[in-house]
Amino acid sequence: MSASIDITLPEDQLEGTSATLLAWLVKPGERVTRDQPVAELETDKVTMEVAAPADGIVTALLVKEGDEIQPGMVLGSIGSAEEATTAEIGKSELAAATQASAPAAHTTNADSEMLLSPAVRRLVRDHQIDLNGIAGSGKAGRVTKSDLLAHIASQPKADSLIQAPAAAKIADATPAPAAPPAVEPMPRAVETTASAGSTLRPHNSMRKQIAQHMVESLLHTAPHVTSVFELDMSAIQRHRNANNKAFEAQGVKLSFTSYFIAAVVKALQAVPEVNSRFHGDALEMFHDANIGIGTALGNDGLVVPVIHKAQELSLFGIARRLQELTDAAYSNKLKPADMRGGTFTISNHGVSGSLLAAPIIINQPQVAILGIGKMQKRVVVEDINGVDAMVIRPMCYLTLSIDHRALDGYQTNKFLSIVVDTLHNWS
Numbered sequence: 001m002s003a004s005i006d007i008t009l010p011e012d013q014l015e016g017t018s019a020t021l022l023a024w025l026v027k028p029g030e031r032v033t034r035d036q037p038v039a040e041l042e043t044d045k046v047t048m049e050v051a052a053p054a055d056g057i058v059t060a061l062l063v064k065e066g067d068e069i070q071p072g073m074v075l076g077s078i079g080s081a082e083e084a085t086t087a088e089i090g091k092s093e094l095a096a097a098t099q100a101s102a103p104a105a106h107t108t109n110a111d112s113e114m115l116l117s118p119a120v121r122r123l124v125r126d127h128q129i130d131l132n133g134i135a136g137s138g139k140a141g142r143v144t145k146s147d148l149l150a151h152i153a154s155q156p157k158a159d160s161l162i163q164a165p166a167a168a169k170i171a172d173a174t175p176a177p178a179a180p181p182a183v184e185p186m187p188r189a190v191e192t193t194a195s196a197g198s199t200l201r202p203h204n205s206m207r208k209q210i211a212q213h214m215v216e217s218l219l220h221t222a223p224h225v226t227s228v229f230e231l232d233m234s235a236i237q238r239h240r241n242a243n244n245k246a247f248e249a250q251g252v253k254l255s256f257t258s259y260f261i262a263a264v265v266k267a268l269q270a271v272p273e274v275n276s277r278f279h280g281d282a283l284e285m286f287h288d289a290n291i292g293i294g295t296a297l298g299n300d301g302l303v304v305p306v307i308h309k310a311q312e313l314s315l316f317g318i319a320r321r322l323q324e325l326t327d328a329a330y331s332n333k334l335k336p337a338d339m340r341g342g343t344f345t346i347s348n349h350g351v352s353g354s355l356l357a358a359p360i361i362i363n364q365p366q367v368a369i370l371g372i373g374k375m376q377k378r379v380v381v382e383d384i385n386g387v388d389a390m391v392i393r394p395m396c397y398l399t400l401s402i403d404h405r406a407l408d409g410y411q412t413n414k415f416l417s418i419v420v421d422t423l424h425n426w427s
Contacts, residue, residue, distance in 0.1 A: 005054050007038060007076040009069055019043045019069040020205040030058050032078065039076075041069055042205045047332055056080055127152055206301040217364045222278075222403035226358040229416045233375055233394045235426040247319060257293065257348050258319040259423060260372055265289045265310050267418040268344060274415045275343050277365045278406040292342035292363060293322065295329045296352070303329050304363060306342040342366065350374035350396060359401040367406040370419070371399035 009019070019041040026038045037049040038058070056078040063075050124131065127148075134151055136143035203211075218224060236259045247254040268275040268289045277284040289311045292304040305325035310318060328334045345363040350373040360371045378395045381388050398419065402412050 004059055004077040004079040005056065006074045007050065007053060007078060008074055009041070009050055009071055019048075021063050021065050021067050021069055021075070022047065023065055024061055025049075026052075026058050026061075028058050028061060032056065032058060043209070043336075048336060050075065052078060054078055124148070201299075204300060206297075206303075210301050213364070214361045217361050218359070221364055222362050222367070223405060224359040224362065224401050225404045225409075225412075226360075226399050226401045227409070227412045227416060228356065228358065229398045229400075229413075229420050231396050231398050231420050232380070232424055233396055234424075236423050237394055239426050247316065250316075252316065252320045253323050254315075254319050255322065256375070257346070257372075258315060258322055259426065260346060260348070260370070260419070261291050261293075261307065261310055261318050261322065262315055263419045263422040264291060264344065264346065264370060266422050267415045269311065270418050271411050271415045273407060273411045274368050274400075274402075276367050276406060277343075278367055278403060283406055286343045288343065290341045290343045292345040292366075293325065294345060294347040294349075295326055297329065303334060303339065304342060304345055305329055305334055305338045306340065308341060345369045346372065348372040356397045356399065358399050360399065362401060362403055367403040368412075368415075369401050371397075371401065373397040373399075 020043075022040045022042045024039055026032055026036075032038060032052040033055050034053065035051045038052050039050040041048050041050060057080065059077050059079040061076045063069065063073070069075070129148060129151065131143055134143055134147055136147055233256070236256060240254055240256065240259070244254050272285045273283060275286050275289060277286070288309045290306050290308045291310045292306045294302055294304050296302045305328070307313070307318065307321050307325065313321065325334070325338060328338065342363065344366055347357070347360050347369060349357050349360070349371060353374055355373045355376065357371050357373070360369050362369050373396045375394050375396045377392050379390050380393050380395065382391050383389075384391075398416060400412050400416050
């Protein structure tokens with residue numbers, strides 16, 4: 001290699017409005033191979049790795065952990081083995097600052113000698129774990145996620161918070177600038193006691209971007225209107241009970257959400273205006289039904305993986321792809337491509353007990369989002385042989401929040417009617 005090669009984030013890889021450098025996985029002077037992960041980034045939607053563009057020696061790291069990253073930005077450089085002996089490494093002030101600001105958990109002997117997975121590195125940062133005290137159960141003594149979870153579970157719960165001394169509340173403390181703490185604050189969701197009656201948990205990048213996206217959608221872009229329908233889930237409940245074991249035999253979980261996705265696809269084909277994007281001079285209606293599924297990640301926020309071309313999938317195909325995406329979301333293995341191209345979003349908020357949510361903020365630049373409430377047995381009145389009768393049915397509320405610039409009540413109610421009729425008469 002005769003010249004240095006830049007380490008960059010390709011223009012088409014950044015998913016989300018911005019990214020933050022979570023951690024460097026290499027150091028200046030370290031030998032790397034092509035496609036080896038060298039940095040870990042966090043966007044508002046996923047955590048992703050940046051790979052080395054070629055074999056060589058890391059000669060410079062040009063951004064610090066916690067810095068914001070833009071597509072195409074040069075993050076560092078890789079040169080030949082000869083270049084590693086030049087003054088470039090020693091004179092790189094930013095590289096030195098990066099090493100000086102790295103948390104103690106990043107510089108343990110165990111961490112420098114083992115190849116840690118992103119999930120393990122994240123747990124190390126979040127919980128400020130010293131890997132020297134943990135015996136790895138993985139290959140060649142490698143510390144695994146299970147090892148860390150077991151270690152965390154064995155610790156007293158109070159250890160998860162950094163408690164301020166009673167005699168030195170943050171409001172009154174004046175720390176000496178020349179004496180940094182032994183363990184620096186972590187960049188992700190580390191809770192600290194602000195006073196005797198409160199706890200501070202810094203926002204991670206995902207939470208910040210979600211907040212910005214929600215405010216932009218509701219207050220600056222789309223006038224939101226919500227329509228509410230009620231659904232009798234008896235038919236899909238019967239179908240699921242009859243087919244659940246057959247799906248499980250093939251390794252696929254048949255969830256109620258799969259039925260809703262299938263019904264939404266039918267409704268989008270009948271009312272294409274809902275599967276669209278609003279422009280100042282036209283409504284762009286998409287041919288493919290790319291259905292995003294809102295997936296909560298606890299305190300970290302939520303992501304919206306997308307089932308692409310759902311109109312081409314059977315119920316089994318939908319259920320299988322849904323399971324793949326949700327499993328990837330919970331294990332932090334979603335790829336940027338899994339999050340792109342959504343044309344319509346479903347928020348199944350009922351899984352956590354919510355009966356009704358309105359408005360559900362539209363996932364821009366889409367024009368509508370479906371909300372699914374909790375299934376609950378309720379007494380309803382039905383006409384049985386010409387006589388009104390009170391019966392018990394498994395019911396839930398469906399809401400469609402729309403961008404009123406693009407849609408009116410006609411399209412909204414037609415769409416919901418098709419979804420409800422499809423599910424009510426499922427066979």
